[in-house]
Amino acid sequence: DIQMTQSPSTLSASVGDRVTITCRASQSINSWLAWYQQKPGKAPNLLIYDASSLESGVPSRFSGSGSGTEFTLTISSLQPDDFATYYCQQYNIYYTFGQGTKLEIK
């Protein structure tokens, strides 16, 4: 099984900050990685696919990069609506998610 490890588990930041979340795969997944945002009581929402492609309707302040085993999600200028939990997911072999990064207001 491919394991996905996110860091940090919790991130405290302020509106306007630039933040980066990292996701590492236990083996190469090429660029078959997605990022999802999840708010309490809601379903995950697809933000980024193929490591760096922005899903339609997602604000351009979200960006993704990486390939192989190391990936990052960057939010260029945090907005109040961005405080949520973020998950990475590999879809190279079956599907596995990271444990999540909770983005909190500082």
Add this chain to the structure above:
Amino acid sequence: QLQLQESGPGLVKPSETLSLTCTVSGGSISSSNYYWGWMSQPPGKGPEWIGFTHHSGTTYYNPSLISRVTISVDTSKNQVSLRLTSVTAADTAVYYCVRRPVGPHEPFDYWGQGTLVTVSS
């Protein structure tokens, strides 16, 4: 606007069968372009893939669940169903209906709102 709506019992007894239905509106489950399936998310944890199916009959299951799970479609009702047998407390989770585009490597681009299923006597 595509909508996926899960329905089914919120409480299932241990060793029994969990059965859920997802009704798709705003799109056709008979589309050749998409798979339809299920995810689970235990409380406080990340999502887990259960499986997905195409109206043609092609189906993929999580290997860890393959002995207990069945996913099927009813094209006449535009529904996809989940059966999970011999449930335990570890199967307590929010269950989501999901859509995945056809292709060798694709994420899940649409999710239903989810339904909580608790396994308890």
